Structure formats: C-alpha cells, structure tokens
Amino acid sequence: MISISGLIGQIFAIALALLLAPVLSGWVGQCRAWFQNRTAPPLLQPYYMLHKLFHKDVVLAHGASSLFRSAPFVVFGCMVLACAIIPALSTDLPLAPAADALALVGVFGLARVFISLAAMDVGTSFGTLGGRREMLVGFLAEPALLMVIFTLAMIAQSTSVTTIVETLAHREFLVFPSLAFAGIAFTMVSLAENARVPVDNPATHLELTMIHEAMILEYSGRHLALIEWAASLKLYAYSCLGLALFFPWGIAEGERFSGLLLAIPMLVLKLAIGGFLLAGIETINAKLRIFRAPEFLGTAFMLAVLGLLVRLMLEGSA
Amino acid sequence: MSATISFSAQLINLFAALILLLAFAMLAQRRVMQLINLFAYQGLALCLSTLVVAVSTGQTHLYWSAGLTLLLKALLLPWILHRLVRRLQVKWDVESLINIPTTMLVGIGLVIVAFNVAHPISELSSTITRGTLAIALAVVMLAFLMMITRTKAIPQVVGFLAMENGLFLAATSATYGMPMVVELGIALDVLVGAIILGVFFFQIREQFDSLDIRHMERLKDN
C-alpha cells in the first residue's frame, strides 16, 4: 500500500528538510543582518559551522551522564520525524499516518523534554535555569499550538496534517476569521518555540536572558552540531507547517512527480518570504523580559482559544 | 351510684388532695426534719386512701398494700431518714437552687399541666377514683421539681421517695392496685434502694465532708 512514488517522495522530503533547514537558518540570519545594517554572513554559514563542529572533539563535563550524550540524537531524531510528516512538498507521505497533528505536538514536546533534561544534567546554574525556562515556554506554547490545531482540525474534521492541508487547499476561498486568529497565534507560538525574539534571542549569550543557549552551554563538538541542526530543522518544520496550514497552495497531491517538482520552487519561495518576515519581526521587536514571556504566550493561547470560539460561533457547521 | 361509693370517692379525693397539699408543703419546706415528717404524713395519707379504696371496693390485696405502705412509707423510711440525719449531723437547713415562691409558682403550673394531661384519661376511667390520677401525676411532677431544686442529698432522696408515693397513689387510685407480686417487688426495691442510699450517704460524707451535692459536679464534659 505504500507506493514507490510515495516512498521516494518521503525520502526526498526528509532529505530536503535536512538540506534546506540550515539554509533557512542562514537566510534568516542574512536577512537580520541586512535589516540591522550589518554585513551578512554567507547563506551557507550554518553548514560551515556544522562541519566545523562535527570535526571537533566532544568536551564533556565531568558530571555529564549518558542521558546528556544521547539527548542530541533523540532531539535530532524527533525533528527529523517532525519534518517527515509535515507536508511541505506533497501530501502523499507514507509516514504521515504515523503521527497526526496532535502527535506532532507530542514530538516537539518529547524533544523539548529531552533537551531540558540534558540541560539539567551537568548541574550548572545556567543549565537548570535554561531547562526551567524552556519548560516554562513549552507549557504555555504547547496548549496554544494545540488550540491552533484544534481550530484547523475542526475545519477539516480531521487531525491528520495531510488531510487538513488538503482540505484547506481545496476549499472554496472563504474568509475564515478563525484562521486569522489561529494564524497569529501560530506565529507567536512559532517565535517562542524557535527561540526567537521577542521571547528569546538565538544570537545572545547574555546569561540572564537566554533560554535556548543556556541549555546547550555544555554541549560541544558533534553534540552541539546535532542540536544546532535540530534547531534549524525545528524552524524549518514550524515554517513548513505554518505555510502548509495557512498557505497551502502549491503543495503536491497525489502521486505525481510533476507536482512535486513544481512544489519545490514554491516551497523555497514561500520559505524565503517567511524567513524574510521572520527576520523583520525579530528586528522590529525588542526581546521581552523573561517574565513577560508568559504574557506573550498567554496572549497566543487566548488568541488560539478565541479562534476556536470564533470558529464555533461564527462558522458553525461550515 | 350508691351513696357509700360516692362518699368513699369523696374520702379518697380528700386524701388525694391532702397528698397533693403535702407535696406542696414539702416543696416549700426549709427544714430537713420537717421535710421527713411531711414525707411520713404523706405516706400515712397514702395508706389511708388505699384503705378507703380497699374498703369500698372489697379488694383484699389492697389491705396488704395499705399495710405495706404504712409500714414502709410512714414508719420505716422516715425512721431510717431520721436516724441518718442525726447520725450524719446534717445541717438542718434545706437550701434550694431557686427561691421557694418561684418554685411554688412553677409547681402550680405543673399541677395545671398534670391535670390537663390526665384529663382525657380520667374521662375514660370507670373507677370510683378517677380524678386522683391527675393528682398522682401532679404529685410525681412536684416531687420531680423538688429533686431538681434541692441541693442536698437527703432532700433529694426524700423527693425521690415522694415520687414513689405519687406513683403508688396512681396505682391504687386509678387501677385498684397492681398485682400483688409487683407491689411486693416494688416495695422491696424501694426498701433496698433506701438502704443502699443510706450506705451511700456515709460514703459521700466520708469523701466530700458534706452531703451537699453541689460538690459532685466534677464529672463533666464542658
């Protein structure tokens, strides 16, 4: 029942994700630099960095346990799985039934738990601080994300990501106000989840403000490489998910290669625009104090719930 | 209804009224010796009323009852109590928790209640002495009131015994006496009870140096 083309499409999707994710990170970095009137690093800068890190020795703290060493792989694995089931290019993904949208949230959750635990493993003050903050962001972002998905799932009468995307792509062009709410909430959650301004700043190393960076302070060498890669995969996954859910046009359906081939440039284009906008957001916003972050995410959660309510009230049985 | 019966009924009512009067007198009495004497008179009146009932109805066992009453209530128990009072050198004054006039007023209220309660029964009664049931009830209640208001052990016991008098009046007047076995049993119980009480008084004296029951308020929960 798994078609060859599906299989190829699946492998292709994963490979593309692995390849494209660091580029996306690089692109966002470039855009940010441009916005901020800095000289931009090369687009492929993340690749160079990964290569460099893989070459380096792993320097482990004395207190690091086996969990610390396995966490990067687990996180990486989770992100690969997430990318594999998000219909970035095509909705014909054999792996898609393995996890629907709820399970997708679960995958992100699993990765988050592991990285937080790893952060606490060495037992430095910053590690635990980072782990705690990550979980703080997580427990606020996760329900918001779930609510976004709920709204969409109610439109599509399904929680399967591919089905949602197909439904949304095929619908009559109706203005769904709920989608607007959901979209905004999703954007806010994505910013938080990917350690972006205004919740976190991937570029900072000022200890008291950082979240993601605080967690991975102790990582080095290949572990750090995997984590960085996983982080860019996560950004990619969220971007693709957002694009697929809210701008589902151009995603290939069925088992035709032609559609797939057409989908790639569409995706790249959409990602480029998305990355550009992201950089814009990051530039025009200031980072929030850590205790403002719950408010930010709380707003996202409320917006998502509002979206759900709007969906239920206004759009009734649509 | 023949004249003799009505005459004896009048006599019985007279004695009953006397008993009630004595009950009031006991309620009002401040001296312990006088109290015991009043109790003895009450026993005598009871005996006489029983005798009248016996004569007028011809119930032989009522003679026995009358004799028993005379012996026990009018002679033996007062004698025991007298001896106790002397042996224990009880203070002769009787103290009351509430003052006597108030007690009397409450007593009158009780009599009304008793009459009221007994009224429907008296209506039913076919005996010659139907009115006395109400009086018996009143006597019981007055004795009860006396037990409540007295602070010394001996007057309390006298109240208790007076209550028995009231009961006995009820038994004879309303029903021509209980079966003999029962009456004997009751008499025995009263006697034994009185003796035990007598023993008790000595023990209480020994422990509390007084027969004032206000000393006996240590067992409590609040």
Place this chain on the structure above:
Amino acid sequence: MDFFVLMLAIPLVSGALLTVFGERAWAPNLNIIASLGTFLAAAGLTAEIVANGPRFAFGEQFFIDSLNVFFVALTAFVGLTTSIFSGPYMKNEAAHGRLTIPRLRLYKSMYQLFMFTMLMALTTNNLGILWVAMEAATLTTVLLVSLYRTSASLEAAWKYFILCGVGIAQALFGTILLYFAAERVLGETGNALLWTHLVEVKGELEPTVMALSFIFLLVGYGTKVGLAPLHNWLPDAHAEGPTPVSAVLSGLLLNVALYAILRCKVLADGAIHGDYAGNLMMGFGLATLLMAAFFLSRQKDVKRMFAYSSIEHMGLITFAFGMGGAVANFAGLLHMTMHSLTKSAIFFAVGHATQKTGTQLMENIRGLIRINPLIGWGLMLGTLAILGMPPFGVFASEFMILTHAMKHHPWATPVLLTALGVAFAAIFGKVQPMVFGETEAKRLPHAPAITPVFLHLGIVLMLGVYIPPYLTRWFHEAARMLG
C-alpha cells in the same frame, strides 16, 4: 432439671454464696464457673426454644420466645466472657492497690446478682416484674459503679442512682397507665400485666392512654438506654466504674433497657394506629446519635469516650427500631448483638490498656501496639469494628439501617451521615495515636485476658460476612414479632 430454672437459679445462688464466701481463694473461679453454668443453661434454653418454640415458666409469669431468648443467649455469653476477663483484671487492680478483698467480694456477688436481674428482666412475662428487675439491676450496678469508693466513682454512682431512679419511676408510671388501659380490656384477672395477654388484645387498648403510657415508658427506660438528653448518667458511670462493669453496662444493660422499650412498643403500636411510637423513637434515636457524635470529639477519658460511643449506637439502634418493618428490626437486633460483642471487647482491651498505662486519659496512652501487640490490635480492630468498618458485623447492620433509611426516610440520612462522620473522626482520631506510636508503659503483674477480646471480635467478624442460617431464622422471627 429445667434449663430455665437453672439459668435463673445459678446466678442467684452463686450470688448469695459469693456474698458469704466471696473472700475465699476459689471465689473468682466460682464466679467464672457460675457464669459458665448460666451460659450453658442459657444455651440449653436457647436450643430448646429454637426446637420447640416459645414456652412459659412459673405459670405464665415467665415467657421465653425467640425475641428474648436471643437476648438471653447474648447476655449469658457476654456475662461469661466478662467474668473470664474480670479474673485477671481484678487481680491486677488488687495488685495496684485500687481494690481490697472485701470489695472484690462485693464485686463478685453483685456481678452475679446483676446477671440474675438482667436475665429475669429479659424472661419475665409480667411488665411489672420487668420493672422490678430493671430497678434491681440499677441497684446492683450502683454498687458496682461505686466499687472504687473514690470521690469520682461515688459521684458517678450517685448520679446514676438518682437519674435512673427517677427515670425508672417514670417507667413505673407508664406501667401503671398501661395496666390501667389493660384492665379495662382484660378485667381484674391479674393477667393485665402479662405481655402475652396484652399482645393479644393490643388492638383494643385505649390509644390515648397507651400514648401517654408509652411516653412515660420511653422516657423511663430510655434513661437507662441512654437516649439523649436523658443520658447524662451514662458516661460518668462507665468511666468511673471498674472496666468489667463498663463492659456489661454497655454491652448488656443498655440492651435490656431497650428490650423493655421494644416490648412496650409492640403494645403501643397495636393500640395506636400509625407510627406514633416509631416516630418518637426515631426522633430520640436521631437526636441521641447526633448529640453523642458531637460529644465524642471532646473526650479525654477513654472509657468516657466509648461510653458516648455506646450512646451513639443506642441512638442508631433506637432509630432503626423506630423505622420498624422487617428489615429495620432485623438490622436493629443485629446491631444490638454486634454492639454488645464489640463494645465489651473494646472495654476489655481498654481495661488492660488503662492498667498498663495507669491512666484513663487518652493523651497519656500511647503506643499500645508496642507494649502488647495483642491488646493494641484488639483495641484497634475493636474500634474499627465499632466504627462500622467492614468486614466486621457492625457494618452489616449499619448497611441495612442506612440503606433502609435512605429508602424510607431520606430526610434522616444527612443526620446519619454527619453523625457517623463526626463520630468516626472523633473516635478514630483518638484511638489511633493510643494504639500506634511510641510508648513508655510497663508490663502488668498479671497476664491480661486476651481471649475474650478476640473471641468477641472473631464472632463479630464472622457475623459480618456470614450469618448462620439458624441465626438468621431466629432474627427474622424476632423481627417479625416486633412488627
């Protein structure tokens, strides 16, 4: 010889003997042997009644049917175990110097006489003699309560005497009224106080008189049962008397008094149409239950607390009989049995516990399970049983009472729920630290009597999960008799 005569004669004769020879070394054994004899005679009588049905004795003056034979058996049994328990208990008391030899003699003879009066009260057919026996039971127990001759025990005995004496005087007035009503129907044949005759004509008795009579009887015997607010003598007497006396007071005397009320209730019900007597009893029962529950939470003295627990259970039982009907009566009878057995077992355990620690104050009794695990467990299990924890039998009867109440008198259930909850919290909260925890108590000079405790608890446990069919039949018959 006739079992019935034996049953009454043994305690009477041995009581007399013990009055004379009570200071001899074999006297305690005589006490136990007499109790055993009484029990055997009662067992024989029970078997006879179960086999042949009700019977009379001494003309019609005594009457044994399935209702009272059940109480007779129970009384004789608890009387036996209590006498077994009181052997070592009294030895320990004497060793502690709390009792002298003459007092022990008094104890033994009064104990036997007390048994006699109770058995007489249970078996008599004559309501007058019932009254006489009840009064006699009061008198014997007054002496037992004041056995220690301390000021507290004298005070308790005095209150007991006066309150119960006055109470029972009301009962006599009730009896007179009953006689008055009966005489009008039965005439002056001398049968007018015989229950068997009364019950035949109960429908013809004058309702007004019977209602008044029942009020007096209920208040009178109810004082003895411990119905609130007539209960005030009960905690004092239980707390200050020797523990075996507390055990029989709680386990037997209260039952007998309740039995007297039940006999009268049958007549009242027959005369007064409607649930007049039942409603009164339900009201008294609930008030007692609720009041006792709240009393419980303020107790400091262990025996006093369990005395209140007895009041509480008497309230529950009275409520059950008040509800009436086959199920509730059954439950009430069952609960009486269970309560007797359990409460006396508790008092046994408590007795030894207080001897060990030398105090009745609960805050000074700690860690029983560590000084003597058997006593500790005995008290714990007994407490749990009395609180209505299954699989103990108390729960079985509480189950029936509660479900029956929910069905027929749902308004009463909040009261029941509150009372049982508060009682549970109060008793358990106090017993738990007594049983568990650390301790400094010492060993006793004489080995405690553990057997009665576990014998009782064993029976209660068994009855909780399995009631033998003959017992069931017997209960059913008794329940039916109560209407």
Place this chain on the structure above:
Amino acid sequence: MSTLLPIDILLIAACAWLAIGLAGLVAPGNTRFIAKTLFPLGALVGMLVGLVALGFLGESPETAVLVVGLPDLPFHLRLDNLTAVFAMLLGFTSVGISIYAAGYFRQGQGSAPGVLGLEYHVFLASMLLVLLADDAYAFMVAWESMALSSFLLVTTDHRHEEIRRAGFLYLLIAHVGAIAILLSFGVMTSGSGDYTFAGMRAQHLSPFWASAAYLLALVGFGAKAGLVPIHVWLPEAHPAAPSPVSAMMSGVMLKTAIYGLLRVSFDLLGSDLWWWGVVALAVGLVTALFGVLYSTVQNDMKRLLAYSSIENIGLIVVGIGLTLIFHAYRMEALAALAMTAVLYHCLAHAGFKSLLFLCTGSVLHATKERSLGKLGGLIHRMPWVAWLALAGVIASAGLPPLSGFVSEWLLLQSFLFSPGLPHPWLNMVVPVAAALVALVAALAGFAMVKFFGIIFLGQMREPALKDAHDAGTWEKVGLSWLALLTLLLGILPSTVISRIDAATHQLLGVGLADKLNEQGWWMLAPISPERASYEPLIFLVTIAATLLLGRWLVRRLYHGRVRRTAAWDCGYWFQGPRAQDTAEGFSQPIRRIFDVMFRLEMHLPTARDSKPYYSVKVEDHFWYWLYLPLARLVSAVSGLVTAVQGGRIAVYLLYSFLTLLGLLLVARP
C-alpha cells in the same frame, strides 16, 4: 465437577492472596520468608489474575453466588468485561509491585513483616473483590476492607506523628466517601429492597433520584479517587506510605474508584442526563488543573507524584464526563472513543505511576531522603532506576511514544468532535475545555521534568548521596516489568484497545474494535485514517532509526572522540551543587504565574539580613476554604453540645423533666 470458569479462578486467586497473607502470620518476624517467598507468590497470583482477565475479555458475563454474606443477600459476584479490564490492570500492575516489594521490604521499626504481608495481600484481594462484587453489600465490604488494609499499610511506620495524621485523614475521608456510596446504593435500590446490582439495573428511577444517586456516587468515589475538593488525603497518604503501597494505591486503588464511577453511571443507572457529564467534566477539569499545578510546586518527590495522580484522575474523570455527554445525546461512536480514552488512561496511569512511585522507593532506600532539595545526580549511582524512571516520566508527561500519550491523544480526539453536540452552548463550551486539558498536559511535562531533573540529574546536592546504590535485583525486575507495560501500552495501542473494547461495548453498546480491525495492528485510527491516526511503533522506529543512523554516520564520517573536563563556569568561579536550581526555584515561574491558585507563605531575604534565608511554603487553599472551617464548625458545635454535660445533677434532672413535659405537651398523638 464442572470446568473451572474464569470467575472461579479469580475467586480462587483472591483466596490465594488471603491465604498468602495469612501464611505470613505463621512467622511474622521472618523477613526473608515473607519477602522472598510470599511476595513472589503473590506476584504469581497477580500474573494469573491478569492473564485470566485478559483471556476473559470479550466473553459473556459470568456470575457466582457465595454462601457468605448477609442473610438475604449472599455475596453475588459477577465477572464481566468492565470488571475484566480492571482486574487485568490490577493483576498485571500487582505483578510488578509485588516483585519489587519482595526486594523492598526489610526489617524495620514499623509493623512486623508478617503483618505487613497480611495487610498487603488483603489489600490486593479486597481490590479484586471490589471489582467482582455484584451486590451492594459485597461491594461495600470489599471496598471498606480495601480502605482499611490500605490505611494500615499507610501507617506502617506509625511512630511518626505526621504519618499517623495522614493515615487518619485518609481513613476518615474514605469512610465518609464510603457512606456516600452506600447511600447511593440505597437510592438505586429504591423501593425494591433488592441490593444486587442486577436489581438496581432493573430499577427505573426518576431523574431526581437518579441524579441523587449519581451525585452521591460521584462524591463517594471521588473521595477515593481524589477529586477536588476531597483530594486532601491523597498528597498526605501517598508520601506517608511505603513506596510499594503508594504505588499500589495510586496505580490500582484509585482506579477502583474510577471503576465504581463507571459501574454506577453507565451500568447501574439506567437513565442518563447530559448535565451529569458536565458536572463530571467540570470537576475533572478543576481536579486536573489543580493537581498538576500543585504537583509542579512540590518539594517532596512522593507528594509531587501524588498530586500528579490527582491530575491524572482529573483527566480520567474529564473523559468520563465527555462520555456521559456523548452518551446522553446518543452519539455512541464518540462516547466509545471517550470511554476508550478513559479505560486506556486507567491502564496507562496504573503502569507509569506505580513505576514512578517504586522508583522513588528505590531512591528513598538508597538515600533516606524524600525532599527534592537534598537529591540530585542519582543517575550516576542508580542508572537502572534512572532510566526506568525516565520511561515513567515520559509516559506521565503524556509524550509519545509511551502509554500516557495514547490516552491523552484519544481524549483530545474525542474533544475534537464535541462541536457536533446538539446542545446549544455545550458544543461551544466543551471544546474550550480541551484547551485546559492541553494546558494540563503541558504542565504535567513541566512537573515531570522537575521530578526527573532534580532527582536524577545535575550534581548531588548532599555529599551523602555519593553512597547511594542502585536497586537490587528484585526491585529491578519489578521496575522493568512496569516499564515494559508502559512501553507496550505505548506502542501497541490498537492491540490493547481491541481487547479492552469489550468493556466499552458492554457499557455503551458500541465499540471501536471493528474500526480498528480494519486497519493494521500498528495503526491507531479510531474513526478513519484520514480523520486521525497514530502509529507509535513507526514513530518509535523512525526516531530510533534516525538516532542510530545519525550516530553511526557521525562516527563513520567524523569521529567519536570525547574529552572530559570541568563544566564551564560562565566566569563564576563557584559552581558547586548549591548553585543549581533548587526544587523551589524550578517551580518559581509556576508559582508566579498561577499565584491565585496557591496559598503562599514566602520569606525573602533583604539586603540587611544578618542571617538571610529564603523559604516558601505552598499550601492548599482547600484546607482553609473547606476543611478548617469544617473542623472549626464541628468543634464549635461540640462545644455547644458538651455544655449539656455540665456535671450538675439538678440540671440533668431538669433535662429529663423537660423532656417528659415536652413530650406530654407536644407529642400527644
């Protein structure tokens, strides 16, 4: 003699447990005999129970009547599919716990081992009888025996005041709950006088009485399950009990309450009203949110888990509420979905929560420490326990691919379809409840990260922890068994659901099994794969494959060199164990964000303090809102009542007198 029916075997198993317990009394002081012989035997019996129940699923009910019981009400027993599901839960969970206990119990200061063994096995047997009981009396007897035996187990170490207090509170609430259940049965029996469950099913109660029965049952079973606000015993009793007992209580005993609630609301009560579901939903949500918030701020590892149990029970009750709502509107397919979520979560929670409690037992044994503030870094000393605990943590946090996620997924799925409800506002409010469920799930993750991170990770907060040792063999086997259950429940949901579906079918008349059987065993798609699907095995394989492949590739393409050095200190020279986040610190954000939910007592040091210290105490609002006022009320009332007993005989006489007078005047017929 006829063949041995499953119900007979279960009955024999219950008796066997009792016998094993009693056997311990032969040599109550012999720890070796009791721990190494009797407990493993108990585990075998547990295995038997589990297997028989598993094998029975799908069969038609069997009944039995015993000779014991009340005169007109001998014990009725009945084995049906609902019972079988919970018996399976009991059996399989008890296997792990009993084996663990074989290694756990040792000579201590508390109850003698023989007594402990007796209590433990009576506890097991009574739980089984609760499930099998088919009449009110048998049920209540088993139910209270369960409470009693578990109470005695909780107070095993009775020398400590707070343990006794915990036990007291537990038994008190259990008892009040039991009375409520009893009254509920009383209502359900109504006039018939037939206390068998069959009799209750046959009754047709008016909505008022049915609701009364339902609410009483909710209170009664809620008291046992730990529903807010009658949850207060739970966080006290669980830490007080020895760990296997906590595991048994949390893993299995709480489920018997769920069983009772299901039995009453779906089986015994014929009518069903939609608002019942709303009540359950609301109570469940409050409980779940309350439980999880309090669980995040605990500093005692067992209390943390206890509150987490409250949360899970809350989620289960949410599921029951949802089922009731769907059921009331005859949306049976959706009801079946929610019911499956309920049953599945019961199974899952039994596995992972007992696993976690047992892990705390091992930690406790190794360190003598329950306070999170004094633990840390135990993964180095106790790798077995740590990794097995991680499985429990992931499941408890509701993360794929382990068991907790499956039930959460099912629950959310059923929420997703609530807009189809015909009721005008219900269909809007209920989906929003899903938002809270999502929040609860996410917070559970927070709590679990705290639990695992603080105990097992980081540096050791106390020097004494260096001497900690890993669990013994028995304990490892027990833990591994439970971890295996958690894993199996996580990756084989379809297989499990098609077994337990018989219970759903029995209660609702429909099930999910047909749908599931259309798809492969590896796929969980309760409605259709297009609507929603989850394939945990593939999920797991993908992650594992990526993990291994990634590792292999990295080593292949680059290298696997590792150097060890001190942790980077960020320029702060002091990086000792004290510099780590404390348990209080970890939960600080929660306290801050949800401060209305807690009753906080904080002391913050100021700059001028000569002896600066920091303390924070989190207390339960309900103590102050409900229990203390109640206690004060009782105390005040008893103050008033005891005034009656003033010691003055005249007053006593007056009472008698007034009673008599009152009766004479007022109560005349």
